[in-house]
Amino acid sequence: MSSTATTSDKIEYSEAENRNALIAVKAHLITGLLVFLLMMLAGFAMRAAQGTWLDIPVDLFYQIMTVHGVGVVGAAGLASTGVLWYFLRQYVRLSNTIVWTNYFIFLIGVVLILGSIFLGKYGGAWTFLYPLPGNSLGAWSTGSAALFQVGLLLIGTGFLILYLDFGRGILGRYGSLGRALGVTQLFGMEPLNIYHPATVVAGTMVLIVNFIGIAAGAVVLVMGLVNLYYPEFKPDPMLMKHLIYFFGHVFINVAMYAAVVAVYELLPRYTGRPWKTNKVFLAAWFAIIFLVMGVYPHHLLMDFPVPAWAAITAQVLSFGSGLPVLVVTGYGALMIVYRSGIKWNNTTKLIFLSLFGWAAGVIPAILDAMVTVNRVFHNTLWVPGHFHFYLLLGLLPMIIGFMYHLTGEGKEKAQSSATDNFGFWAYFVGCLMTSMVFLASGANSVPRRWAVHMEEWVTLAQFGAVAAALVLLGMLIFVFRSLFSLPKAANPN
Amino acid sequence: MEIISKFKREWMLLVVFIILALAPVRHFLEQSMVTHMLIQLPALVIIGWLATNFFPASWKERIKEWNRWGISGMAFAIVIMLYWMLPRTLDAALSEWPIELVKFTTVPLMGMALGLSWPLLNSIAQGVLKLEFWATFMRMGWLYLDLPDRLCSNYLLGDQRILGQLLLVAGTIWAFTWMLRIVFGVNLIKT
Numbered sequence: 001m002s003s004t005a006t007t008s009d010k011i012e013y014s015e016a017e018n019r020n021a022l023i024a025v026k027a028h029l030i031t032g033l034l035v036f037l038l039m040m041l042a043g044f045a046m047r048a049a050q051g052t053w054l055d056i057p058v059d060l061f062y063q064i065m066t067v068h069g070v071g072v073v074g075a076a077g078l079a080s081t082g083v084l085w086y087f088l089r090q091y092v093r094l095s096n097t098i099v100w101t102n103y104f105i106f107l108i109g110v111v112l113i114l115g116s117i118f119l120g121k122y123g124g125a126w127t128f129l130y131p132l133p134g135n136s137l138g139a140w141s142t143g144s145a146a147l148f149q150v151g152l153l154l155i156g157t158g159f160l161i162l163y164l165d166f167g168r169g170i171l172g173r174y175g176s177l178g179r180a181l182g183v184t185q186l187f188g189m190e191p192l193n194i195y196h197p198a199t200v201v202a203g204t205m206v207l208i209v210n211f212i213g214i215a216a217g218a219v220v221l222v223m224g225l226v227n228l229y230y231p232e233f234k235p236d237p238m239l240m241k242h243l244i245y246f247f248g249h250v251f252i253n254v255a256m257y258a259a260v261v262a263v264y265e266l267l268p269r270y271t272g273r274p275w276k277t278n279k280v281f282l283a284a285w286f287a288i289i290f291l292v293m294g295v296y297p298h299h300l301l302m303d304f305p306v307p308a309w310a311a312i313t314a315q316v317l318s319f320g321s322g323l324p325v326l327v328v329t330g331y332g333a334l335m336i337v338y339r340s341g342i343k344w345n346n347t348t349k350l351i352f353l354s355l356f357g358w359a360a361g362v363i364p365a366i367l368d369a370m371v372t373v374n375r376v377f378h379n380t381l382w383v384p385g386h387f388h389f390y391l392l393l394g395l396l397p398m399i400i401g402f403m404y405h406l407t408g409e410g411k412e413k414a415q416s417s418a419t420d421n422f423g424f425w426a427y428f429v430g431c432l433m434t435s436m437v438f439l440a441s442g443a444n445s446v447p448r449r450w451a452v453h454m455e456e457w458v459t460l461a462q463f464g465a466v467a468a469a470l471v472l473l474g475m476l477i478f479v480f481r482s483l484f485s486l487p488k489a490a491n492p493n
Numbered sequence: 494m495e496i497i498s499k500f501k502r503e504w505m506l507l508v509v510f511i512i513l514a515l516a517p518v519r520h521f522l523e524q525s526m527v528t529h530m531l532i533q534l535p536a537l538v539i540i541g542w543l544a545t546n547f548f549p550a551s552w553k554e555r556i557k558e559w560n561r562w563g564i565s566g567m568a569f570a571i572v573i574m575l576y577w578m579l580p581r582t583l584d585a586a587l588s589e590w591p592i593e594l595v596k597f598t599t600v601p602l603m604g605m606a607l608g609l610s611w612p613l614l615n616s617i618a619q620g621v622l623k624l625e626f627w628a629t630f631m632r633m634g635w636l637y638l639d640l641p642d643r644l645c646s647n648y649l650l651g652d653q654r655i656l657g658q659l660l661l662v663a664g665t666i667w668a669f670t671w672m673l674r675i676v677f678g679v680n681l682i683k684t
Binding site: 161168175179208232 | 616617620621624625627628631632635636639640641642668675676677678
C-alpha cells in the first residue's frame with residue numbers, strides 16, 4: 001500500500017499463474033487481430049461495392065457495415081485490454097480467472113451479435129441509434145434488434161467484471177483510485193515519485209472512464225430493449241443519443257488509452273532509458289478523465305435542438321481532449337528515443353508509427369469538432385477518415401507492436417525479416433491511403449453510410465478499395481506472424 | 494447487560510415490523526406510490542437484513558451449507574425483487590389481503606437473504622450487482638417519468654412521475670457518493 005512504489009516493486013505470481021496469464025494475453029491478441037483482419041475484409045468489400053467492382057445487395061451492405069463497426073470496436077476493446085492487462089498485472093494483483101471470464105463472455109456476446117446480423121438481418125449500424133432498431137420497415141425483426149443489444153449488454157458486463165478486478169487490485173495496493181492516478185502527488189499531498197508506474201496511471205484512467213461509460217450503456221441498452229417490446233414507451237431521442245454516444249465514444253476512445261501503455265513500457269526497454277512520471281504527466285492523465293467523458297457531443301453538433309452553449313462547450317472540449325496525453329506521450333517518446341541508439345525493429349517501428357497515427361489522426365477530428373465545419377462535414381466520409389486514421393495508424397500499431405514484442409523480437413536482437421518489412425510498409429501505405437481517400441471524399445461532400453455511390457464518387461471509392469487491399473495484405477502478414485510465432489513464444493520478460 | 498440490549502434490539506425490530514403492518518400505518522404508506530416503494534418496501538428489506546444479526550450461529554451455519562458464496566441467497570433475493578417490481582403485484586397487494594400478506598412475508602425474507610448472502614459474495618460479484626441495482630434505479634426512474642400510461646391502477650400518473658424523479662435523484666446521489674469513496678477515498682456513508 002505505498003504510492004512510493006518503484007517500478008521494481010512488481011507483483012510476484014507463481015510459475016503456473018504466469019504461464020496461464022501469458023496464454024490469456026496471447027488469446028486476446030490473436031482473437032483481436034483475427035477479428036480486425038475479418039473486419040478489414042468487410043471494409044474492403046464495402047469500398048469495392050461502392051466502387052462498382054463488387055455486387056452486394058443493399059441490405060447485405062448495411063449488415064456488413066454493422067458488423068464492421070461493432071467488430072472493430074469489440075476487437076479494439078479486447079486487444080487493447082490484453083495489452084493493458086499484461087502490464088498492469090505486474091504492478092497490481094489481477095486474477096487470471098477474471099480475465100478469462102471476460103474473454104469467454106465476449107465470445108458469447110460476439111455469437112449473439114453475429115446471429116442478430118447474419119441470421120436476423122439486423123443492419124441498423126453498431127450505434128443502434130434509437131428509434132432505428134425498432135423501425136426497420138421489415139428489414140429485420142424486433143427479435144434480431146434485441147439480440148444485438150443483448151449481445152452488447154453481455155460484452156459490457158464482461159468488461160465490467162474485468163474493471164472491477166482492476167479496481168480491486170488497484171485499491172488493494174494504492175488505497176484509492178486518486179492515489180493510483182497520482183492525484184495526491186499532483187496536488188502536493190504526497191511527494192512526487194518519478195517511478196510511479198505510468199501503466200497504473202493509465203489503467204486507473206481506463207477503469208474510471210470505462211466503468212462510467214458501461215454504466216450509461218447498461219441503462220440505455222435496457223431502455224432500448226423496453227422500447228422494442230413496448231413501443232408506447234418513447235424515450236427522449238436526444239437523451240438516448242447522448243447516452244449511446246457517451247457509452248460508445250468512451251469505449252472506443254479508451255481503447256487507445258489502454259493500448260498506450262505499450263509505448264510507456266516498451267520504449268524504455270528498447271532504449272534503455274526509464275519512463276519517468278512528472279507532474280505534467282499526472283496532470284494530463286487527470287485532465288483526460290474528464291475530457292474523454294465530455295468529448296462525445298461533437299457527434300451531436302448537427303442536431304438542431306442542441307443549445308448553442310452545449311455545442312460550443314463540445315467544441316472546446318474536443319479541441320482540448322486530444323492534446324494532453326498525446327503531448328506528454330509524444331514529447332516523452334521523442335525524448336526517450338532521441339540519441340538513445342534505439343534498434344529499429346518491428347516493435348519499435350510500429351510503436352513509433354502509432355504516435356504519428358495518434359498525433360496526425362487527431363487533426364481531422366479537431367477540424368470536425370468545429371461547429372461550422374461539422375455542420376457540413378459530419379455526415380460525409382470525413383468522419384470515417386478521422387477514425388480510420390486514428391485506429392489504423394494509432395491504435396493498431398500499438399497492439400501489433402506489442403504482439404511483435406511478445407514473439408521475442410527484443411530478446412533475439414534479430415533483424416526484421418523481409419516479409420515483416422514488406423508487411424509494415426504495405427500496412428503503413430495502405431492505411432495512409434485509406435484514411436486520406438476517406439478524408440478527400442469527405443472534403444468533396446461524399447456522404448457516409450451510403451451503400452450505392454453516385455457516378456462522380458465511384459473513382460474515389462475505387463481508390464479506397466485499392467488502399468483497403470493494401471491494408472489487408474499488410475495485416476495478413478501480421479496475423480500470420482501472430483498465428484505462427486506468438487503461440488510458442490516464451491514471455492520476453 | 495449485553496444480553497438485555499440484544500434482546501431489546503430484537504424486540505425493537507419486531508415492534509417496527511408490527512407498526513409497519515398496522516392498518517393505519519400500512520394505509521398511510523400505501524396511499525402514495527412514493528412512500529409505498531421508497532419507504533415501506535425498503536423498510537421491510539432492512540428489517541429482514543437486520544434480523545439476520547440475531548440469528549443463532551447454528552442457523553447461519555446450516556444455511557451457509559446451502560448458500561455457498563452467497564449465490565442461492567442472492568438468486569432468491571433477486572427473484573423476490575423482480576416479482577415485486579411488477580406493477581400488477583403491487584396493485585394486487587393493495588386490493589387483496591392474501592397478496593399483502595405475501596408481501597409482508599417475502600420482502601423481509603428477501604432482506605434476510607441479502608443479509609446472509611451479501612457478505613459471502615465475491616467482491617467482484619458485489620460490484621456487478623451494485624452497478625446493476627444502480628442501473629435499475631436509473632432505468633425505473635426514467636420509465637416512470639416517460640411512460641404515458643399509469644403502471645399501477647391504484648396510483649395517479651403524477652405520483653408515478655414524482656417517484657421517477659426521486660429514483661433518478663437517489664441514483665445520482667448514490668453514484669456521487671460511490672465516486673467520492675472510490676476515487677478520493679472519502680466515506681460519506683459507512684456501509
